[in-house]
Amino acid sequence: MKYVRMPIEVESPEERGYGNIRYNLAESSVTDRPLSDLKVDLSSIVLAYGDHRGHPPLRDEIAADSGVTPADILVTAGAAGALFIIATTLLQPGDHLVVVRPNYATNLETPRAIGCEITLIDLSFEQDFALDVERIAAAIRPNTRLISLTTPHNPTGVCLDLATLKAVAKLAAKARCHLLVDETYRDMTFATKPPLAATLGPQVISVSSVSKSYGIPGVRVGWIVNTDAKLMERFLAAKEQIGICGSLLDETAAAAAIAQRHAFLPPLQKRLAAGRETVAAWIASEPRMEWVRPEGGCVCFPRIKASVNIDIERFYKELDESAVAVGPGHWFEQDRRFMRIGYGWPTADELKAGLAAISKALDLAST
């Protein structure tokens, strides 16, 4: 494995130091919660090794109302851990996969570290970042092992509808390969959310976590969902070799969070709707910027219009000087005129002030 650190991690707010950022528009989750919000008593937990598949009450919570059973769930160290297990289980050097770009960097980087052949399906702003199923069909080869999608999508906020998911699941079944659907933002959709992708067939693997919609990424709990028992056994073997089992403290906290989903998620949806409207109002009043309105998640991926003459390095320097953080395009292998803006993490005032600071940086860096 050839590991290379990804810019999105090297330059992340936590590596930069939260204390050095005034307006943090770089986050792809909602505001982080304190442990006290979860109302869970961790003091009496016996600190033994836990169930290798994941704490049973946690798997029960994840399975509730999802159309799968706890046996179809493997708890991992975050969605990131799930993606790593899936890639290293299914892919070998020289295997081919089809991945959408831009994307959450791990979805691209782990297959690269393994030495896979990758066909990138580049989403374009001009086509509203929409996924063209025909392009995926055309990219499939005899050695294709995996098709990898993300919905709601990071960084664009675009959502795939059920018909599209079904069409790609059918392609994967025909090609006898797997379809990975990274659904880490599944609880954050403005429209009706489609069923869990893993319910579409044993060739489909869903991934999610408590990081984003519950605002507890410090609890390192994610999961893989799949209905093929033999494949799940291979994923479990990978997990056991990496770390045997997860942390019982984390898994108990995650179970408590998900058990309160009916209390936590509706206010979140309101908050995200308000954040999205704040960005929409800014875009409407900022003639130098354009965007594709996000339909899910808590981020969007606007860009500085091509007609605007700008010194882009100066622009980011000005943002740095005003202690504003965004996710610059290069985190996603895109032009730096693009930037990911997270509207779910900052307070309403911080979001407004951060957007105003972006406009000011545009003024100062215009040529």
Ligand SMILES: Cc1ncc(COP(=O)(O)O)c(C=O)c1O
């Ligand atoms: C699409 C996507 N998948 C997975 C992850 C990893 O999240 P975590 O490991 O915190 O669950 C992220 C984090 O940004 C993400 O955006």
